[in-house]
Amino acid sequence: MRRRFFLSVMALAVMAAPVPALASGAITAGGARGETNPIAITMFLAIVALTLLITWWAAKRTRSASDFYAAGNRITGWQNGMAIAGDFMSAASFLGISAAIYMRGYDGLLFLIGSVMVWPVILFLIAERLRNLGTYTFADVCAQRLKRAPMRTMSACGTLAVVALYMIAQMVGAGALIEILFGLDYSYAVIMVGVLMTVYVSFGGMIATTWVQITKAILLFIGGVVLAGLVMVHVGFSFETLFSHAAANYPGGTSVMVPGGMMKDPISAISMGLAFLFGPAGLPHILIRFFTVPDARAARKSVLYATGIISIFQIAILILGFGALALIAADPAYLTASGQLIGGQNMASVHLAHAVGGNLFLGFISAVAFATILAVVAGLTLSAASTVAHDLYANVFRHGTASERQIMRVAKITPLVIGIIAILLGILFKGQNVAFMAVLAFSVAASINFPILFLAMYWRGLTTRGAVIGGFAGLATAAVLVVLSKVVWVDVIGFSQAIFPYSYPTLFSMLAAFSCAWLFSVTDRSERAAKDRAGFDVQYIRSQIGDITR
Amino acid sequence: MTFRRIDSDIEKRIKANPKYHELVARRARLSWGLVIPLCLLYLGYQLAVVWAPGVLGAPIAEGMVTTIGIPVVFVIIGVLMAATGVYVWRANTCYDRLIAEIIEDLHS
Numbered sequence: 001m002r003r004r005f006f007l008s009v010m011a012l013a014v015m016a017a018p019v020p021a022l023a024s025g026a027i028t029a030g031g032a033r034g035e036t037n038p039i040a041i042t043m044f045l046a047i048v049a050l051t052l053l054i055t056w057w058a059a060k061r062t063r064s065a066s067d068f069y070a071a072g073n074r075i076t077g078w079q080n081g082m083a084i085a086g087d088f089m090s091a092a093s094f095l096g097i098s099a100a101i102y103m104r105g106y107d108g109l110l111f112l113i114g115s116v117m118v119w120p121v122i123l124f125l126i127a128e129r130l131r132n133l134g135t136y137t138f139a140d141v142c143a144q145r146l147k148r149a150p151m152r153t154m155s156a157c158g159t160l161a162v163v164a165l166y167m168i169a170q171m172v173g174a175g176a177l178i179e180i181l182f183g184l185d186y187s188y189a190v191i192m193v194g195v196l197m198t199v200y201v202s203f204g205g206m207i208a209t210t211w212v213q214i215t216k217a218i219l220l221f222i223g224g225v226v227l228a229g230l231v232m233v234h235v236g237f238s239f240e241t242l243f244s245h246a247a248a249n250y251p252g253g254t255s256v257m258v259p260g261g262m263m264k265d266p267i268s269a270i271s272m273g274l275a276f277l278f279g280p281a282g283l284p285h286i287l288i289r290f291f292t293v294p295d296a297r298a299a300r301k302s303v304l305y306a307t308g309i310i311s312i313f314q315i316a317i318l319i320l321g322f323g324a325l326a327l328i329a330a331d332p333a334y335l336t337a338s339g340q341l342i343g344g345q346n347m348a349s350v351h352l353a354h355a356v357g358g359n360l361f362l363g364f365i366s367a368v369a370f371a372t373i374l375a376v377v378a379g380l381t382l383s384a385a386s387t388v389a390h391d392l393y394a395n396v397f398r399h400g401t402a403s404e405r406q407i408m409r410v411a412k413i414t415p416l417v418i419g420i421i422a423i424l425l426g427i428l429f430k431g432q433n434v435a436f437m438a439v440l441a442f443s444v445a446a447s448i449n450f451p452i453l454f455l456a457m458y459w460r461g462l463t464t465r466g467a468v469i470g471g472f473a474g475l476a477t478a479a480v481l482v483v484l485s486k487v488v489w490v491d492v493i494g495f496s497q498a499i500f501p502y503s504y505p506t507l508f509s510m511l512a513a514f515s516c517a518w519l520f521s522v523t524d525r526s527e528r529a530a531k532d533r534a535g536f537d538v539q540y541i542r543s544q545i546g547d548i549t550r
Numbered sequence: 551m552t553f554r555r556i557d558s559d560i561e562k563r564i565k566a567n568p569k570y571h572e573l574v575a576r577r578a579r580l581s582w583g584l585v586i587p588l589c590l591l592y593l594g595y596q597l598a599v600v601w602a603p604g605v606l607g608a609p610i611a612e613g614m615v616t617t618i619g620i621p622v623v624f625v626i627i628g629v630l631m632a633a634t635g636v637y638v639w640r641a642n643t644c645y646d647r648l649i650a651e652i653i654e655d656l657h658s
Contacts, residue, residue, distance in 0.1 A: 257616065277592065
């Protein structure tokens, strides 16, 4: 049980998404549905009311396609920084990483460093060029000089694959979490999440999505930092005291402070590292954030702010993980008869909030954990709606002949369809082990979206043929290797031994994407290939100095 | 005045401008000069966890529980924040000025 739980946490901790992986088996392991906490429900209703108010306000300002997809480019660097941080400071890091530290001590910190690591990479290599080259989706960049229809179709596949995997993992995790936090039935919880996200996106577009995300980011940041502060008060602001109390309650004693156990071989370590380094740089709901700001300067600033906020939050998470060990791991009030945390190990931070802040703080933290889920699924829905309306409908299906009104109609109906599918999948996958979907979503993002986007921006030699074959090679490799690895082959299908021995396919799938893209580009002698290469110079100038035609 | 699109004439004029080449070279130097060491630092840390857990797991001082791995985490996060700060500072002071000048030169 412990092992299986840890795998889910591992998968979930890599995700920017809230509680995706929490295989519900793990989350309900602690036993019965949580008792209804009136303070939590009041605060939760207040947050929902606030987000609906934001949506109503945003709906009045959403008139053009640019408003819907990109908030009319009116988001400032600071606001976008908060929104990006919000996409990343998820229930996965708040609950998942602190639970990983609670379970495994130092090894849990690997997720923590990984979550900060990607931001400088995005800033130095992607952020400004993405803003300079794209308008609404990252496919704008891929299709700039390469052939429109195949590139947009492929980027849409990459986007929808990531969104679908994320969404299922999240719906299942969200339903289980809400069941525990608020005592609401799983199916109702899933329906409520689906309805709210559809309302935000369909009516308020990117403006509502961004402001819901900012609101949640502020609440979560305050909640996490205050909670960490209260823990530090308990230990007299001494890390040494914190760690020694934690070690006293840890089954392995001071080994809580020593890495090892989780990472046994260098291939796994590198593969996981690559998933962290490049996965977020291929997540569609993160990439579309860069189109909401007016220019490259604001894009760059937003990463700076996001990095600062995320870094501080991750340090708070470190304190929460060890704090939970120090303060609640030996307190029978929070444990079941078998010594597990009530409601599952993932509840470490939630119980900790009760231990140091009482019922009021517990209610606040529960409500914020829920708001976090809503905000991230809204971002996912918006990125899917953008790719369907802008890439598939307007550019591939209608070849750029659709009117703005027609495009807007598609953009507003798509969230409804996505909402219905998400609710059905959430109910269908109830109680299933969906840990692998989290790993897969992350690996797919690092293996199709990132390599093609990166090569399109940086490598003159990339041709349409190379990009399409490379992208699908990355997708196929990631999918097949995840199925053959332990999370699916053993945990879902039930074989005794995994064929692919590592947890992350990223090292191999990224290699497949890059090498196929290279091979099928350099051997491409077609007329189209000559055009693809000839377009590089103009694109490169634009990526450097921005769009001077604006 | 704005341009309808980058045609071959504008492309030639930008490419002939030494400031454009200065911008490209400086930006590449800084980006890759920061990104490669950071990736090596991170992957190195991942490998240290596999190959030398005892080093990261050694107490920072005799009789203490806190291990060397803890300050290492703080240092890595600090380095990442500092690197983003350096990049944004350089970009704000240098690149934006060069870009404005390149566009200015096009109008003259």
